[in-house]
Amino acid sequence: MSEYLFEMRQIVKEFSGVRALNGIDLAVRPGECVGLCGENGAGKSTLMKVLSGVYPYGTWEGEILFDGKPLKAYSVRDSEDAGIVIIHQELMLVPQLSVAENIFLGNEVRKFGGVMDYDTMYAKAEALLARLKLKDVNVAAPVMNYGGGYQQLFEIAKALAKNARLLILDEPSSSLTSSETDTLLSIIEDLKRDGVACVYISHKLEEVARVCDTVTVIRDGKHIVTKPMSEMTTHSIITAMVGRDIENLFPKVEHDIGEVIFEARHVTCWDVANPNRKRVDDVSFQIRRGEILGVAGLVGAGRTELVSAIFGAYPGRYEAELLLEGKPIKVKSPEQAIKAGLSLVPEDRKRQGIVPLLGVGDNITLATLSHYARAGQIDRQAELRTVEAEIKRLRVKTASPELAIVGLSGGNQQKAVLTKMLLPKPKVLILDEPTRGVDVGSKYDIYKLMFELAAKGVAIIMVSSEMPEVLGVSDRVLVVGEGKLRGDFQNVDLTQEQVLAAAISHAAEEPAHAA
Amino acid sequence: MQAQKVQQLFVRYKILALLIAVAIIWVFFHLKTDSAFITPGNLSNLFRQMAITGMLACGMVFIIIAGEIDLSIGSQLGLLGGVVAILTVNQGWGTWPAIFAVLALGLVIGAFNGFVVTKMRVPSFIVGLGGMLAFRGIVLYITGSSTIAPAPDDLIALGQGFVPVALSRWIGALIFLAMVALTVRRRLRRGKLGLQQGALWIDIARLVAIGVFIFGFVRILNDANGIPIPVMILLGLLAVFTYVSTQTVFGRHIYAVGGNMEATRLSGVNVARVKLVVFALMGLMCAFAGIITVARTGSGSPSAGTGGELDAISACFIGGTSMRGGSGTVYGALIGALVMASLDSGMQLMDVDNSWQMIIKGVILALAVWVDVLSGSNRNG
Numbered sequence: 001m002s003e004y005l006f007e008m009r010q011i012v013k014e015f016s017g018v019r020a021l022n023g024i025d026l027a028v029r030p031g032e033c034v035g036l037c038g039e040n041g042a043g044k045s046t047l048m049k050v051l052s053g054v055y056p057y058g059t060w061e062g063e064i065l066f067d068g069k070p071l072k073a074y075s076v077r078d079s080e081d082a083g084i085v086i087i088h089q090e091l092m093l094v095p096q097l098s099v100a101e102n103i104f105l106g107n108e109v110r111k112f113g114g115v116m117d118y119d120t121m122y123a124k125a126e127a128l129l130a131r132l133k134l135k136d137v138n139v140a141a142p143v144m145n146y147g148g149g150y151q152q153l154f155e156i157a158k159a160l161a162k163n164a165r166l167l168i169l170d171e172p173s174s175s176l177t178s179s180e181t182d183t184l185l186s187i188i189e190d191l192k193r194d195g196v197a198c199v200y201i202s203h204k205l206e207e208v209a210r211v212c213d214t215v216t217v218i219r220d221g222k223h224i225v226t227k228p229m230s231e232m233t234t235h236s237i238i239t240a241m242v243g244r245d246i247e248n249l250f251p252k253v254e255h256d257i258g259e260v261i262f263e264a265r266h267v268t269c270w271d272v273a274n275p276n277r278k279r280v281d282d283v284s285f286q287i288r289r290g291e292i293l294g295v296a297g298l299v300g301a302g303r304t305e306l307v308s309a310i311f312g313a314y315p316g317r318y319e320a321e322l323l324l325e326g327k328p329i330k331v332k333s334p335e336q337a338i339k340a341g342l343s344l345v346p347e348d349r350k351r352q353g354i355v356p357l358l359g360v361g362d363n364i365t366l367a368t369l370s371h372y373a374r375a376g377q378i379d380r381q382a383e384l385r386t387v388e389a390e391i392k393r394l395r396v397k398t399a400s401p402e403l404a405i406v407g408l409s410g411g412n413q414q415k416a417v418l419t420k421m422l423l424p425k426p427k428v429l430i431l432d433e434p435t436r437g438v439d440v441g442s443k444y445d446i447y448k449l450m451f452e453l454a455a456k457g458v459a460i461i462m463v464s465s466e467m468p469e470v471l472g473v474s475d476r477v478l479v480v481g482e483g484k485l486r487g488d489f490q491n492v493d494l495t496q497e498q499v500l501a502a503a504i505s506h507a508a509e510e511p512a513h514a515a
Numbered sequence: 516m517q518a519q520k521v522q523q524l525f526v527r528y529k530i531l532a533l534l535i536a537v538a539i540i541w542v543f544f545h546l547k548t549d550s551a552f553i554t555p556g557n558l559s560n561l562f563r564q565m566a567i568t569g570m571l572a573c574g575m576v577f578i579i580i581a582g583e584i585d586l587s588i589g590s591q592l593g594l595l596g597g598v599v600a601i602l603t604v605n606q607g608w609g610t611w612p613a614i615f616a617v618l619a620l621g622l623v624i625g626a627f628n629g630f631v632v633t634k635m636r637v638p639s640f641i642v643g644l645g646g647m648l649a650f651r652g653i654v655l656y657i658t659g660s661s662t663i664a665p666a667p668d669d670l671i672a673l674g675q676g677f678v679p680v681a682l683s684r685w686i687g688a689l690i691f692l693a694m695v696a697l698t699v700r701r702r703l704r705r706g707k708l709g710l711q712q713g714a715l716w717i718d719i720a721r722l723v724a725i726g727v728f729i730f731g732f733v734r735i736l737n738d739a740n741g742i743p744i745p746v747m748i749l750l751g752l753l754a755v756f757t758y759v760s761t762q763t764v765f766g767r768h769i770y771a772v773g774g775n776m777e778a779t780r781l782s783g784v785n786v787a788r789v790k791l792v793v794f795a796l797m798g799l800m801c802a803f804a805g806i807i808t809v810a811r812t813g814s815g816s817p818s819a820g821t822g823g824e825l826d827a828i829s830a831c832f833i834g835g836t837s838m839r840g841g842s843g844t845v846y847g848a849l850i851g852a853l854v855m856a857s858l859d860s861g862m863q864l865m866d867v868d869n870s871w872q873m874i875i876k877g878v879i880l881a882l883a884v885w886v887d888v889l890s891g892s893n894r895n896g
Contacts, residue, residue, distance in 0.1 A: 311781075313780070313781055333780075333785070334780055334781050334782070334783045335783045335784070335785050337783070338782075338783035339783070344781065346778075346781055351775075351777055351778070352775075352777045352778050352781055353778055353781075354775065354778055355770075355771045355774035355775040355778050355779060355841070356774060356775065356841075357770075357774045357837075357841045357842050358770060358771060358774055358841075362767060362770075362771075366767075366771055366778075366779065366782040366784065367782040367783050367784075369764045369767055369768070370764055373763070373764045376763045376764055376765060377762050377763055377764075378762055378763060378764060378767065380704070381704065381707075381708065384708050384710075385708075400710070400711055401710075402710070402711075420782060421782075424783070
């Protein structure tokens with residue numbers, strides 16, 4: 001009899017001759033949380049698909065034991081019946097359905113003849129949410145009334161409704177604020193006490209360090225190390241993930257800061273759905289040539305709205321006065337913004353960054369295509385020369401520039417989007433969450449590029465939810481809270497606590513409600 | 516494993532699968548009609564029939580790639596055809612002034628549709644649905660619901676005439692040489708840029724196949740007086756639309772807009788303008804199709820073009836255009852149009868009842884898209 005609830009042994013998975021997984025071991029005891037770490041493309045998602053039955057039994061080699069018995073899942077349904085539930089990075093909730101309907105989706109409590117038993121479902125849903133310490137939720141209200149933090153917890157409730165004994169969380173905090181993440185982590189700790197086992201997949205190693213008992217690192221489809229967390233540090237995890245020693249996460253390069261190059265005055269944005277509500281309320285700031293300006297704040301504070309208004313991309317009503325090099329500029333659309341000398345790398349790569357079916361090269365030149373054209377006809381030779389030079393410069397890993405960009409890993413897609421917005425040679429570069437969902441190696445490359453650009457005199461505005469990133473990269477930090485400017489700090493001996501205090505000041509910590 | 520390879524081949528050369536489908540359809544009808552299908556006279560007719568759907572499909576494929584739809588094109592065709600008939604028959608305009616006026620009107624109508632979709636933000640499905648009724652209503656109003664005839668002879672010649680036999684031969688030879696030149700240029704350029712080259716034998720096989728096809732095409736049509744003028748116009752449009760879609764900034768922007776509109780907008784592309792132009796081009800294609808319809812039948816009928824939108828949309832989907840937008844080809848759509856025209860022509864020859872014709876065409880459309888889904892080529896996005 002084994003001490004483990006769940007064991008994967010020597011898992012091998014091939015895709016047309018390429019070994020995506022090459023002998024992976026993973027084991028979880030009851031009530032234990034195992035952190036699974038690895039760069040993007042290391043094989044984490046493939047492993048999870050093997051585990052959850054997306055790749056049916058027989059399409060991979062090795063064995064999976066659950067409760068000491070071999071598990072042969074031919075579909076997701078089979079693995080869920082056994083008690084293994086995955087919570088994906090992108091939430092899988094139907095926004096228009098109620099909380100209870102979502103929790104029991106596919107699992108509905110029925111009365112005779114397939115009629116839904118709402119009373120029982122509501123009661124059970126409330127009990128489940130109470131277990132997650134959520135008390136002020138109306139289970140009959142649509143899910144879209146609640147913010148990302150709540151929705152993440154609904155996903156967990158949904159998993160518990162399926163009697164999950166092994167919970168797999170894939171980047172669960174990628175769209176949560178730090179206080180929401182905190183709640184999530186303490187709930188995981190509660191679940192562990194109840195004997196639920198977890199696999200926690202995250203790039204955020206502080207979270208892994210806090211909640212996990214054991215860490216497994218994989219790299220290039222191979223098992224690298226499994227050790228108790230007590231014997232690991234974030235540094236040793238990173239070293240194992242990258243396979244080389246990254247001494248400094250932030251390769252800071254000294255750069256000169258010049259005169260004021262860009263100024264935004266009185267930026268105000270009104271909510272799209274609720275025109276009386278201000279998402280950004282009279283924010284003004286300046287940025288200097290060669291300066292990296294971090295914009296910190298909680299999720300939903302209005303940072304993305306602020307930068308998209310500056311770039312002419314805010315969907316609702318907004319007002320903004322912009323001055324570039326002392327002269328007022330008119331920016332009513334991204335087209336005008338780019339012409340004026342601004343570039344924005346948006347927050348949501350999949351929805352706003354890439355055109356999935358177009359080639360990597362076509363994506364890279366999308367913003368500057370007319371530069372390579374005469375009389376509307378594309379000069380492919382000129383285009384390709386630029387593309388290849390950029391691919392090399394940013395170390396974008398792709399077999400060919402003609403490959404559809406959707407096939408690349410997150411980090412490489414992000415590099416392609418970044419170079420796309422750099423080709424117009426912006427004077428002010430706006431980066432909204434530039435390293436979200438990006439592996440450590442690519443992160444390093446992106447920071448390096450930012451410092452290089454700053455040294456060349458480009459002013460960079462970086463919106464980020466990752467505090468170490470904000471403090472590690474910025475020359476100056478703006479703090480935004482509830483749409484207002486709450487702080488403007490020179491980044492000298494600045495601490496996370498100072499920034500956070502500014503972000504939360506005035507506002508009593510309000511749960512992310514009705515986002 | 517072997518089956519997988521065949522599948523990969525078809526995904527890569529979707530066009531091959533479509534051509535095989537056309538061949539099967541032709542052979543089937545040929546056998547079923549006592550060898551009356553693959554004859555110069557019938558094929559000449561078939562291509563002429565296909566020309567009108569093909570013109571609509573040229574415009575429609577851009578619309579669908581851009582992620583929109585236009586259901587009003589059958590009515591637009593009717594309206595623009597009606598106008599050309601009224602101008603030439605009732606108003607005594609010369610044929611060419613009338614043609615240019617109608618082409619311009621087509622552009623305006625299309626641009627108007629595009630304006631409503633992009634600036635007023637009415638979904639294109641609804642704009643098309645409204646236009647389908649409204650434009651048809653206008654045709655009925657201006658024609659007084661009666662057929663306008665007879666169209667002048669020089670207009671009729673456009674629809675019923677032929678490119679002379681000798682010229683047809685030269686045109687065939689020219690097209691073939693152009694294809695050879697393009698292939699050689701492409702290989703040389705890719706070689707110079709260090710891009711992955713397709714196998715040489717594939718390119719040669721492709722050219723041989725194209726050569727045989729063009730030779731057969733011209734030979735057969737020459738046995739029936741030469742290439743019909745509408746078919747010649749369609750070939751010209753095919754060249755222009757393929758050029759636009761593969762070689763121009765505007766063409767790349769159409770694919771980008773359909774593939775991810777938000778990302779394209781944030782890259783500084785004027786998304787609304789791209790869509791507006793695509794709709795305007797659709798209107799222009801409706802003008803072409805309307806003029807040729809009047810020219811072919813010698814009269815402006817108020818019901819001309821009814822159901823034309825369905826044929827054009829089916830042609831695009833059979834030809835592998837993605838329903839979600841972002842991918843598709845002009846030549847694919849035209850082969851789709853050829854499939855639809857072949858079915859029409861063959862079933863008419865077989866004297867299949869009209870009800871069955873509709874059932875069969877409907878089933879084949881669904882089947883074609885199903886095969887496309889199976890082949891996995893539309894899985895992304």
